[in-house]
Amino acid sequence: xxxxxxxxxxxxxxxxxxxGFVKAVDPLGTQYKLQDYLEALGMGGMIDDWVLLGIAIxxxxxxxxxxxxxxxxxxxxxxxKIVLGVMVVMTCLTVWIYIADPVEDCGCFGDAIVxxxxxxxxxxIVLLAxxxxxxxxxxxxxxxxxxxxxxxxxxxxxxxxxxxxxYSLYFxxxxxFRPYHVGADIREKMSIPDxxxxxxxxxTFILEKDGRQxxxxxENYPDSTWTFIDSKTVQTSEGxxxxxxxxxxxxxxxGDDMTEQILNxxxxxxxxxxxHLEQASDAQFGEIDRLYEWAKxxxxxxxxxxxSGHRGIEQWIDMTGAEYPFCNVDETTxxxxxxxxxxxxxxxxxxxxxxxxxxxxxxxxxxxxxx
Numbered sequence: 001x002x003x004x005x006x007x008x009x010x011x012x013x014x015x016x017x018x019x020g021f022v023k024a025v026d027p028l029g030t031q032y033k034l035q036d037y038l039e040a041l042g043m044g045g046m047i048d049d050w051v052l053l054g055i056a057i058x059x060x061x062x063x064x065x066x067x068x069x070x071x072x073x074x075x076x077x078x079x080x081k082i083v084l085g086v087m088v089v090m091t092c093l094t095v096w097i098y099i100a101d102p103v104e105d106c107g108c109f110g111d112a113i114v115x116x117x118x119x120x121x122x123x124x125i126v127l128l129a130x131x132x133x134x135x136x137x138x139x140x141x142x143x144x145x146x147x148x149x150x151x152x153x154x155x156x157x158x159x160x161x162x163x164x165x166x167y168s169l170y171f172x173x174x175x176x177f178r179p180y181h182v183g184a185d186i187r188e189k190m191s192i193p194d195x196x197x198x199x200x201x202x203x204t205f206i207l208e209k210d211g212r213q214x215x216x217x218x219e220n221y222p223d224s225t226w227t228f229i230d231s232k233t234v235q236t237s238e239g240x241x242x243x244x245x246x247x248x249x250x251x252x253x254x255g256d257d258m259t260e261q262i263l264n265x266x267x268x269x270x271x272x273x274x275x276h277l278e279q280a281s282d283a284q285f286g287e288i289d290r291l292y293e294w295a296k297x298x299x300x301x302x303x304x305x306x307x308s309g310h311r312g313i314e315q316w317i318d319m320t321g322a323e324y325p326f327c328n329v330d331e332t333t334x335x336x337x338x339x340x341x342x343x344x345x346x347x348x349x350x351x352x353x354x355x356x357x358x359x360x361x362x363x364x365x366x367x368x369x370x371x
Contacts, residue, residue, distance in 0.1 A: 020064025
């Protein structure tokens with residue numbers, strides 16, 4: 001029993017620690033996932049973004065701290081009951097996700113580990129069983145630290161994980177699990193390797209003869225005595241899916257596709273990224289304008305990528321005096337590229353050379369240093 005309890009505690013504590021940490025590293029990503037759930041429930045826009053962000057930080061803090069308490073066997077009766085309650089709720093949620101399929105990924109481990117809805121359900125059923133075992137025999141879990149050190153451990157864990165969230169929110173995530181991380185070659189991540197499996201489709205034809213309808217495929221298509229009624233095509237295999245498959249950059253004035261031009265530029269390219277300019281921080285607009293003027297003097301391309309329409313762009317120009325060109329990109333893509341509104345990304349020949357939050361925009365010497 002002690003061995004079983006030790007293994008159960010180790011698996012649960014590591015899972016909670018990992019889940020809480022990757023959420024804390026990327027609090028905005030957790031907020032976006034919560035928004036996806038609300039939209040699936042028909043509640044999109046009913047809760048303010050700042051409230052969702054607070055919930056995201058609270059969720060990551062709770063998971064991480066529970067992992068620490070489990071690992072060191074602190075407050076064994078209470079903690080095991082809380083963990084069991086959390087797993088009951090999470091398992092019920094993943095049953096709904098598995099059946100209704102409202103989101104592609106539950107977001108349990110952020111962008112660090114992506115699980116299918118079926119894999120998530122299996123994982124939570126296993127964790128629920130382990131949590132029930134711990135809650136059944138909590139006092140047989142062996143302590144690792146004395147009572148006098150338990151509260152110190154608890155407060156240290158809380159302070160650490162909140163500090164991680166605050167740092168990642170003010171600057172950028174301290175670990176970037178997304179495909180646009182520094183050092184990533186965007187063109188390579190958009191390409192499909194030679195010999196990679198292709199999507200497969202199956203077409204079924206519905207034909208009629210003597211008042212009777214029947215389905216056929218190309219392999220057993222009947223003679224001309226049958227009358228065509230309808231056909232349907234379904235995808236049977238997704239094939240290879242590149243990490244980046246939705247990046248399209250369109251010039252707001254001309255409507256031209258700028259994607260290849262920007263990614264193939266052998267010089268430096270600076271991208272000011274803002275999913276919505278209406279919600280972007282304008283605290284550093286003067287520094288952004290100075291960076292643009294400097295880039296223009298150095299012959300460095302500079303674009304603002306946004307999902308805002310012409311009205312939002314005009315408001316931003318009136319407010320900041322911006323003179324740089326604007327391009328339209330999908331909102332979700334922009335949120336994936338950088339967790340800051342606005343944020344700055346430096347490219348060279350399609351490779352990400354640097355990323356900065358609007359709270360710590362680079363100096364010119366830092367840009368050349370990153371090159």
